[in-house]
Amino acid sequence: MLKGIIAGLLALALLSAPAFAADEATMRAAKKEGKVTWYSSITLNIAQHICNNFNKKKMGVQCVLHRDGSGKLYRRYLQERKGGIYVADVVHTSNLGHFLNLKAKKIITPYKPAGTDNFNAKFVTKDNYWTILRAGVLMPFYNTKKISAKDAPKTYKDFLDPKWKGKIVHSHPSYSGFVTNGMINIVNKFGWDYYKAMAKQKPKIVQSAAGGIPLVARGEAWLGAGTTSYSLLKLIEKGEPLKPIVPPTGLALVTSPNGVFTKAPNPNAARVFTDYLFSIETMQLLADYFLYVGNPDVKYPKALPPLNKINLMAIGGAELKKKNKPTRKMFKKLFGV
Template sequence: MRLRPLRTLVALAAACAVVAVPAAEPAFAQNPRVDGAKKEGKVVWYTSLALLSAEKVAKLFEAAYPGVKVEVHRTGSQRILQRVMQELQAGIKIVDVIHTSDAGHFVLLKEKKLLAAYTPAGVERFPAGFKDRDGFHYGLRATVNVIAYNTKVVPAAEAPKTWTDLLDPRWKGKLVTAHPGYSGVTATHVLALVHLLGWDYFKQLAQNRPMIVQSAADPPGVVASGERPVAANGGDYTFYQVKKKGNPVEIVYPREGVPLVVSPTAITVFAPHPSAARLFTDFTFSREVQQVLADSEGLYTGHPDVKYPADKPRLGDLKLLMTDPEELEKRNEEIKGRFVEFFGA
């Protein structure tokens, strides 16, 4: 059989895809946990952190601990929960560390006894909102939901300043929103605004026929391209990154308050790579990584020593809209259901 061209193709594909990471000096070569992690070889991370940010964290870890790979599976918060539960139903246990932006998930996972209690080094000094009182999950990062607009299309003076400004019919066909059925950031956002303005707000917002995308990381791209000039929500860190790349995007922190989204992380009780999972979790809470999240990714963190870029507002200066994880968990179905009811998909 003349299959040779095909085989060459496979080899080529593999060659293209092989990642060549320069080996770094082992940081803690003596640590028995590092040895354990190396023996395990990898850590499997289900994360809703925006793809580029997640891959950056993974590469940092791999550079610090050569020999331990991070398998990044990035998707929306809700999809992560769906995956974890589907896999467990089939008896598949592959995930070590779960990180989503829907704090309600961790209430559920803890209740189902799927989380291992583990307190990462150095989190004692984090604010209370970042810590589970039973020690199962901790907030890795935080962001706030904001409005953003394309400065080429919308003059600053005309830009919406508040959430209710978005209801103005002049924004009809000009908005984009992420989906709470996919994104934890957006689910949290919806719950916070339901408390602030009621479901009626979303019913009216739907009258403006926003474009519906899935991830909260997608609206920045849509606004930057000009496909829709105004984002009705989305994590400020992704807008910040797009803006930093030179795109004509400006962020608005509405006066009524911005929904704060603290995204927890936890190790699963069945983690197939427990040492690597702990090593990785500690690493992500280290000051260095937390500082990277703040600097290049534009995230907020719970780490008290982290310094923020000068062009980002301090969390303390913002009026934060808080949500209760328990309530988020309980009203998950309602949030998704009513959103679909109003927006159609």
């Protein structure tokens, strides 16, 4: 009788334990640390959703979120490091060039998240310095109440038609790694003449990659030069008068890495949280938000086109790293902001 009760309790404990849980020693150490600080550039509502879900597990580790743009997070960490201040444990942004710098300086440390053995090869790295948490495309779009499908731009160069002057919104690459990545791909395709002409269109400039969506939805701007596909598709699902534009020359693919800092003040909690980020629970949550993930077992919304059905523009990390700073500098010069 007693053996049966004990066996039942053990089975219940196993069922209630998180599927992503690290080994017992790491879990004990993580509980002693008590928290994990996540520097993340994913949109605030998604970042909060992830942190809240993690905290609901009540594992004795609290997720503390600091959400900002990729560029600001990168500069913030380097400034803190310069002053000998170490706050962040885990970092996630859309600027692969920054991660190459962090790796070269040994600011991030290798860690392979649990459960990633069967991930799409494009979402993992051989040396495990980072794993791609999510991917999306930089997607142009328009307000369907202001522009008919017939009149809407079909190509990138259609945005340069004088009739759209003052009616476009563009995000700033110094703030958004997503936009920096997208711009580098577009410049590779069309050269800087494209952005020189875009500057003459006098677009409204916003910070974040998703910052232009509300302006277009309200009709303050009619067109968005490019935004995070996941934010756009989610709002279209909710009924906003918006429609994506898919130019035949392709959309810029943006992959967003996640890594653990070498001097994380809570290294064990960092590993536990990273395992959670790549668990099927979080992977499915991200897919529900119209993001592409490495786990092959998630189910995507019907409105999200498979990556293999999209003509993609994508360049390597080394080129992204090389062109990061010059792209931001040229944007400031051309647009005056």
